[in-house]
Amino acid sequence: MSDSFRVEQDAESRSCVVRLKGDLDMAMVPELRKGLESALEASCANVVLDLAEVTYADSSALGLLVWLDHRLGPVSGRLVLAGANRDVTRILELSGLVGVAANVAMSSSVVAALEGLDLPDEPAEMMWHQLIDLTPEIGSLGAVREEVCELVAPLGFPDSALFDIKVALGEALANAVRHGAPQAGESKVRVEVLGYPDRVVLEVMDNGTRFDGTHAGSDDLYAPGGRGIMFMQALMDRVDYDDSPLGGTLVRMTKHRPGIR
Template sequence: MKIVTDHHGDGRACVVRIHGEIDMVTVPEVQGALESVMNRGCLNVVLDLQKVSYMDSSALGLLVWADRALQPKDGTLVLAGADRNVSRILEISGLVTAAPTLTAAADAADALSGLELSDAPDEPLWVREMAFPAHSASLARMRADVCEVLEPLEIAESASFDIRVAVGEALSNAIRHGSPHGEDDAVSVTVTAYDDRVVLVIADSGAGFDGESSSNGDPYASSGRGVMFMRALMDHVEFSPLPGGGTAVTLVRHLGKTAG
């Protein structure tokens, strides 16, 4: 096995590139590499799996360990570049959606672009605001309208789908939990485009929500996975109380290229 570690920016983001197979024999070596970068202050770890040809249950145990190690530090572990076979193992495990710190990316470069987002520039390219009645029958139209607004940015199809799902989950929560008066309440969506990212804010008028998933990572829970989906699909998710009551959910997605 070969392990190569690269630190980026201020050292809070790093890439651990694995070459070979991850099993009970090699897991201690990989864990040692992860411990080393975490001890040096790396809280956002990209585990590059592009050159990994095999992964078994021992590797899944390693990911559980990493999740528990990063949670108290508000860190993130991004699994990048997994091929079809390794992705299948990760899919079966359900860890990417269940573990709070784990996300996935197409490759290491895409993962880093999301982790190293700088402060947004003062002037956006444009801002669009929309308001909808808080009715579940409007959900499909709401998602479609948001996607239509994003079309000028020429976002990759996979990223556009991720945004659609994350926005859909935020809208569903706003209707289900943030609209005490039903259709008499309104849900607003503000879309702000920058050169390197898109920021979407979904606001409701409910009693407030802190962003904690009610499923608690239980794969058999009947509900409560929406927040996990948002955090897994977006580069940044934030829940904020509104002064007049209600909650604003901010979703940030890196565009990976200059916006149109």
């Protein structure tokens, strides 16, 4: 194995943790891609790139990330970029990959990334829940975002995770207000916040046209090709779609609680 990277298997989450060191550039990328290809062929479904010791990244690195995104898509896998320093984070932000590539997310550390990937399908017994019915108007969204963050803050989320939750919730609410109106009658939007020992779940419901998360092949922001949907997928551990009890779409977003694995 190269001195510049090491691939480790995490059986619990079917993940590969790739420990990188030094410059993620055209000298490292070809060999790294071969190592990743071998890991993916050995049934690795998720990839966590440990960027904590990466000091440089260029367009070769971005090409690798695009390739990984395409490789993981068919198996519903995730690529998590963990622990990047300020300079590498800036390159990633300039690329626009996070928030656009459907399977790419960022995390503060490898530990936090694996906690999110390891979440069981079914949570433990619910501790509490809160329903919020809101007027489906753009002007009401800011107050709802703040109210939800106040509800989940006692669960121990760091400021960065609270911001992720706020942005993802904001995108789901904006979609419900813009695209969740019924053909006739009054629009309804509801948020349910559910607290569990290992996670928080946000459910945003509307009474508009049913959306199941499949590609609509349009420029509609409520299609998975829309930027808002990409933000939700990048910022939360899971995003699912279901029938809303109000008659339209229910978007369910899950974020793991830190330090619980």
